[in-house]
Amino acid sequence: MSSTSIPRQVYLLASLNPYQGNWTIKVRLTAKGPMRHYNNTRGEGYVFSVELTDDDGTQIQATMFNTAARKFFEVFDLGKVYYISSGYLKRANKTYNCVDNDYEMTLNENSQVEEAVNEPVLIPETKFNFVPIDQLGQYLHKKELIDVIGFIQHVSSSMSIRRKVDNEIVPKRDITIADDTIKSVIVSLWAPLATGIGNKLLDMFDASPIVAIKSLRVSGFGGITLSTITNTIIDINPNSPESHKLKTWYGSEGSTTKFEYVGSTFKTGLINDAPSLYSDRVGLDYITNNLSLGEAKPVYYTTRACMSFIKTNQSMYYHACKTCNKKLTNNVGSGYSCEMCKTTQTDSNLRYVVSAKFSDTNGEAWMSLFADEAQTIIGCSATELDNMKSKDDGGAYQTQLKKATWVPHVFRLMVAPQEYNNDKRQRITVKIVSPVDYAAESKFLLDDISSTQS
Amino acid sequence: MDTSKPAVLVNGGLLRGYVGQRVRTVAQVVRPDAGGLTGRSTDEKQIDVKGKMPAAVTTFVEVIGVADGPQSICAEIVTNFGDTFDANNFNQLCRHANGDFRHLFI
Numbered sequence: 001m002s003s004t005s006i007p008r009q010v011y012l013l014a015s016l017n018p019y020q021g022n023w024t025i026k027v028r029l030t031a032k033g034p035m036r037h038y039n040n041t042r043g044e045g046y047v048f049s050v051e052l053t054d055d056d057g058t059q060i061q062a063t064m065f066n067t068a069a070r071k072f073f074e075v076f077d078l079g080k081v082y083y084i085s086s087g088y089l090k091r092a093n094k095t096y097n098c099v100d101n102d103y104e105m106t107l108n109e110n111s112q113v114e115e116a117v118n119e120p121v122l123i124p125e126t127k128f129n130f131v132p133i134d135q136l137g138q139y140l141h142k143k144e145l146i147d148v149i150g151f152i153q154h155v156s157s158s159m160s161i162r163r164k165v166d167n168e169i170v171p172k173r174d175i176t177i178a179d180d181t182i183k184s185v186i187v188s189l190w191a192p193l194a195t196g197i198g199n200k201l202l203d204m205f206d207a208s209p210i211v212a213i214k215s216l217r218v219s220g221f222g223g224i225t226l227s228t229i230t231n232t233i234i235d236i237n238p239n240s241p242e243s244h245k246l247k248t249w250y251g252s253e254g255s256t257t258k259f260e261y262v263g264s265t266f267k268t269g270l271i272n273d274a275p276s277l278y279s280d281r282v283g284l285d286y287i288t289n290n291l292s293l294g295e296a297k298p299v300y301y302t303t304r305a306c307m308s309f310i311k312t313n314q315s316m317y318y319h320a321c322k323t324c325n326k327k328l329t330n331n332v333g334s335g336y337s338c339e340m341c342k343t344t345q346t347d348s349n350l351r352y353v354v355s356a357k358f359s360d361t362n363g364e365a366w367m368s369l370f371a372d373e374a375q376t377i378i379g380c381s382a383t384e385l386d387n388m389k390s391k392d393d394g395g396a397y398q399t400q401l402k403k404a405t406w407v408p409h410v411f412r413l414m415v416a417p418q419e420y421n422n423d424k425r426q427r428i429t430v431k432i433v434s435p436v437d438y439a440a441e442s443k444f445l446l447d448d449i450s451s452t453q454s
Numbered sequence: 455m456d457t458s459k460p461a462v463l464v465n466g467g468l469l470r471g472y473v474g475q476r477v478r479t480v481a482q483v484v485r486p487d488a489g490g491l492t493g494r495s496t497d498e499k500q501i502d503v504k505g506k507m508p509a510a511v512t513t514f515v516e517v518i519g520v521a522d523g524p525q526s527i528c529a530e531i532v533t534n535f536g537d538t539f540d541a542n543n544f545n546q547l548c549r550h551a552n553g554d555f556r557h558l559f560i
Contacts, residue, residue, distance in 0.1 A: 439540040446546045453554070 013058035024085040027052035062105040079123035081116040134181035139218040149212040150177030155205045161296045173198035180249045183262040187226040285363030294416035308359040317382035319348035350382035367428040376433045410434040460560040465548040466499025470524035478518040496545040505529030514539040
């Protein structure tokens, strides 16, 4: 089909668009992802992606599924040059694609890939843009991927985490690295790095090797942690100036220095075993934009927000057993019975179970509130509220709920994903409500401003 | 919000840059004077306030008026701000309002 004797009209990547199909490109394979198996609502199959770079330096991601994936996986080798045609372009999906191009390419089994045998093979050097560990705070709630370099302080054993979304067990290993900013950070290695490189690092950790890691996600579960993604690259003891500099520093001072976890100056940590109201501070948009938060185990955050909307026609309380607080069964006409305590009672406690919407400067979220927390926000007990509801036209009831909206509080929240009718949702529960200390909040905001400025 | 007569947020050190202009600041009352009071700004400088005071003055007051000297304000409005006030937070606010973030303030 393709002949090397016919001169090709080669197009630059920058000139490609989805509306013109007759192109051939000449590109070098600058990154090759692993073959991955997927299983989602639309079916199951295999997929892998590559990064292609042309003479101009433009890059584009190309993805292949199933038959095409199997056909081209062995053909594509890192660093070689290929002529490619009959691929198809569409707008890049930034969730799966970090390559800087508005478009991404898909190759199917009719696409043509031919190696340009007269071109030299050039395996590109991984380009790093290291962030010093003490600067990681400013990447905290951003989607940007970062690179770090540091020496290994600790390697954990391999852990098995069950992914709630598909019940698969995935391996994870945590390593602690530190650099010359006297700060350390935990990097979570997910499969296949957890086992492959992870095992290697476990064996060599006595020697405090230097690792350079490219493409890490920054997350803030109780401080700051870094997580690997599919495209993360780890180089051990690389032969680079930064690596040598760090090795020298470690040799002279680093081995005896005491390091502090980055993010611990953000007042994380416990005061009298209770988390500080300034630790793990996030905006509501951080929580709602990350549906997988709390997948393995529920996670906790603090936030400052106002209740913005409460449905007045929901049943906001339930009849609770006076002994064990469980919901009572209403035996119409003859009182209540408690399944747990095996007793019958004529009266009950009314306990709150409320669902309300909360808003802050960046976002909004529905949250669940119970008992004492709901009482603090609504401003009266469930019994009192019920009395107001049945009195007159319920005007006092409406007013009480209205007065409770748009009052700022500081909350400690528990977040975990939840399946609802095959839909991935999020369950956010208010665990603690605290009044706003304005002077302390202002100071916290000022600290936040200066840390993003530096 | 009435934006017809904007007042710049200043502390003691920034006041001298706005002589003749309308300013606003919060100061700790040191002692009352004939015709006003002597105050200490959030950056520890003396500010002389001239004009009508509220009957009883709390530890901190907000002053809005025209700066008529490098450390003096001819007050139009003086408001009691209570006895607890975080001077450091206000001071940083003044620095931001006149520095990197001045475009966010009127």
